[in-house]
Amino acid sequence: MSLYMGPWPFGLFFGMTAPTLQETIHLDEAGLVQALQRGDEAVFSAVMDWYAGSLLRLAMAYVPSRAVAEEVVQETWMGVLEGLGRFEGRSSFKTWLFRILTNRAKTRGTRERRYEPLGLAGQDSDGEEGPSLEDSLFVTEGSGKGHWIDPPQGWEPDTPERALLSKECRTAIEEAIQGLPGNQRQVITLRDVEGASSEEICNILDISETNQRVLLHRARTKVRHVLEPYVRGGNM
Amino acid sequence: MDRNFKQQLMAYMAGNFTCKEIAGLVTDYLEGSLTVPKRLRFQMHLGLCFACRNYLSQMKYTVTTLRQLPSEPIPPQIKSELLRRFQAWKKGQSS
Ligand SMILES: [Zn+2]
Numbered sequence: 001m002s003l004y005m006g007p008w009p010f011g012l013f014f015g016m017t018a019p020t021l022q023e024t025i026h027l028d029e030a031g032l033v034q035a036l037q038r039g040d041e042a043v044f045s046a047v048m049d050w051y052a053g054s055l056l057r058l059a060m061a062y063v064p065s066r067a068v069a070e071e072v073v074q075e076t077w078m079g080v081l082e083g084l085g086r087f088e089g090r091s092s093f094k095t096w097l098f099r100i101l102t103n104r105a106k107t108r109g110t111r112e113r114r115y116e117p118l119g120l121a122g123q124d125s126d127g128e129e130g131p132s133l134e135d136s137l138f139v140t141e142g143s144g145k146g147h148w149i150d151p152p153q154g155w156e157p158d159t160p161e162r163a164l165l166s167k168e169c170r171t172a173i174e175e176a177i178q179g180l181p182g183n184q185r186q187v188i189t190l191r192d193v194e195g196a197s198s199e200e201i202c203n204i205l206d207i208s209e210t211n212q213r214v215l216l217h218r219a220r221t222k223v224r225h226v227l228e229p230y231v232r233g234g235n236m
Numbered sequence: 237m238d239r240n241f242k243q244q245l246m247a248y249m250a251g252n253f254t255c256k257e258i259a260g261l262v263t264d265y266l267e268g269s270l271t272v273p274k275r276l277r278f279q280m281h282l283g284l285c286f287a288c289r290n291y292l293s294q295m296k297y298t299v300t301t302l303r304q305l306p307s308e309p310i311p312p313q314i315k316s317e318l319l320r321r322f323q324a325w326k327k328g329q330s331s
Binding site: 048078 | 254255
C-alpha cells in the first residue's frame with residue numbers, strides 16, 4: 001500500500017489485504033465450524049494458531065499481566081469446546097470466539113481491578129479530562145484560531161517498514177497502547193493491530209460504530225504522537 | 237498569487253473547515269464514514285493545505301505501523317495442553 005497522498009487526494013483509502021483464515025485452511029466459514037465439530041485436530045490447531053496472537057493481545061487490553069492474559073486465552077478455548085456443539089452460526093465464528101474472550105477477560109479484569117466498562121458511562125469513561133492531546137496542536141485564539149501551531153511535516157522514511165526495525169520504536173508503541181484507557185486499547189488493538197472490521201468490533205465489544213470511531217480516533221492520535229520522534233528528524 | 241486572496245480562496249473551497257476540524261475528522265475519513273459532501277470538503281481542504289495532508293499521511297503511517305506489530309505467539313505448553321483437551325473433547329463427543 002502506498003502512503004503517498006498526492007496534492008489532490010481524491011483516491012479512496014485502501015486497507016491492506018492479507019489472506020483470511022478461510023483462504024489459509026481452504027474451508028469456508030460453515031466448513032470450518034463443521035470440521036471443528038467433527039473434531040478435526042489439524043483445523044483446530046490451525047485456528048488456534050491463527051487467532052492466538054489476536055486473542056492474547058485483546059486479553060492484554062483487559063487484564064494487568066501477560067500471564068493472566070494467557071490464562072484468559074486458555075479459558076477462551078475451553079469455552080469454545082464447551083459451546084462448539086451448540087454453535088449455530090448466528091454470528092461469525094470469529095465474532096463468537098472473540099466474544100467468549102471478552103466475557104472471560106471482563107470477569108478476570110474485574111477481579112484484577114483493571115477492566116474499565118465500555119460505553120456504560122458514555123465517552124468520558126476513558127478518563128479523558130481537560131483539553132485533549134489533539135486540541136493542544138492548534139492555535140486557540142486570535143486570527144490564527146484553528147490553525148496548526150507547528151504544521152505537520154512529512155515523515156521520513158515514506159514507508160513504515162524501516163521504522164519498525166527500531167526495537168526502541170516498537171517498544172514505545174507497545175507501551176503507548178498499554179498506557180491507553182482500556183476501551184481505547186481494546187478498539188485500537190482490534191482495529192489497527194489485528195485488522196478487524198469495524199462491524200466485527202462493534203459486535204465483539206458491544207459498542208456503537210460512532211463510539212468505536214471516537215475511541216479509535218483518540219487512541220490513534222496518541223499513538224501518532226508517540227511515533228513522531230522516531231520518524232521525524234532521523235532519530236532511528 | 238496574493239497571499240490574502242489565496243487564503244480566502246482556500247477558505248471558500250474548503251467550505252471553511254479549519255485545520256483543527258480536519259484533524260478531528262481524520263479517522264472518520266480513513267474509516268470511510270464521512271458523508272459525501274463532508275468528504276469532498278475534507279478533500280478540498282487537503283488539496284490546498286500541505287500541513288493537513290502531512291497529518292493525514294502521518295495517521296495512515298501510524299495505522300500501517302500498528303498493523304505491522306509482530307503477533308504474539310501462543311506459548312507451546314498452552315497449545316499442547318489445548319490440543320490434548322480437544323482430543324478429550326472429541327472422545328467425549330463420539331462416545
Ligand atoms: Zn489544514
